[in-house]
Amino acid sequence: MHVEPIDLSRLKVYPLAERRHLTRAEDILIEPDSQPANCSERNATLIGDCARKIREARQRGAAVMLIYGAHLLRNGSAKIIERLMAGGWITHLATNGAGTIHDWEYAWFGASTESVEMNVASGTFGTWDETATNIHRAILAGALDDLGYGRALGKLIHEDGVTLPATEQLAAAISADPVHPLTSARADLLSAMREQGWPAGRTAIVHRWKEASIIGQAYRHQVPVTVHPGIGYDIIANHPVFSGSAIGRAAEWDFKLFGGSVEQLDGGVVLSVGSAIMGPQVFEKSLSCVNNLRLQSGRNVVRDHSIFVVDLQDGGGWDWTTGEPPKTNPAYYLRFCKSYSRMGGAMHYLQCDNAAFIHNLWCGLK
DSSP, rough: OOOOOGGGGGGOOOOOOSSSSSSEEHHHHOOOSSOOOOOOHHHHHHHHHHHHHHHHHHTTOOOEEEEEEHHHTTTTHHHHHHHHHHHTOOOOEEEEEHHHHHHHHHHHEEEOOOOOOHHTTTTTTTTTTHHHHHHHHHHHHHHHOOOHHHHHHHHHHHEEEEEEEEEEHHHHHHHOOOOOOHHHHHHHHHHHHHHTTTEEEEEEOOOTHHHHHHHHHHHHHHHOOOEEETTTSSSSSSSSOOHHHHHHHHHHHHHHHHHHHHHHHHHTTEEEEOOOHHHHHHHHHHHHHHHOOOOOHTOEEEEEEEEEEEEEEEEGGGGGOOOOOTTTTTTGGHHHHHHHHHHHSSEEEEEHHHHHHHHHHHHHHO
């Protein structure tokens, strides 16, 4: 059977204002000083232990990494996370592609999320012009300044826009030095500017709901934020501007930056909140890279770190403090528990709503 790839340049896209939004920033945002939701006695104890571990980590200068899925943002935790960053409690943020899409949409439009079932059937799911355009514009421009996906998008949100070079300048730089490290990034941006009709110079993109953006607030506080997307995972693929090379380049930079924080994790803390796949998969590869480099230089591997994993599933009914279950137990196949239990530190699992966890943790720390 002969198969031809589809032509994404022919996709019809729509203004974000035409989408029926299921959530609005003003409705979901949780005030940090409000009363947090009650937790079970076990979870309350573990959150108290987590707060103590974070205090100890920061006193010794160790990293505290928050790895999160999009639902932490969609559940209204942005203001709480901003307080955690402002207080110096969180030193690194990491999310997936969906975490950036909802983040940007809340920050710019004040609303996000759509009906997947209805919009896939109508061929409109994810085909929203401004979302794909501006996220690509951020990462394509950011690549010229050695910025990964997270910092490039955070800069766009925080600075309310982006500045692009002239196409003639990009073409001249490519011609003058074809083997320059930035040649591929320049070529991707040049192609996008020509095909999409983006003008050179400053493009203002005003974000009126910055308080709903974790990524924009991270850039403001200069807290590293890394993004770990998949190619074709996210709605920014549903647009003629889609560039797997631009996304991959930005994600490559962010994976390396993620490793820089793992390097500082001795005695530190990892919080994996609602990230069932990306978090454990990225963390295990990064930790292996860091340990590889350390052993080559005669140093010890990363140790004495604590890992707190939060999700709504029941953890398979297994006590993960005793080690991982046998392959005959269904709990063995819970990636977010199994992978983290193998990472050398003490792993604790909390079956808990992610916003309730982060809110109670903030109250414990403040």
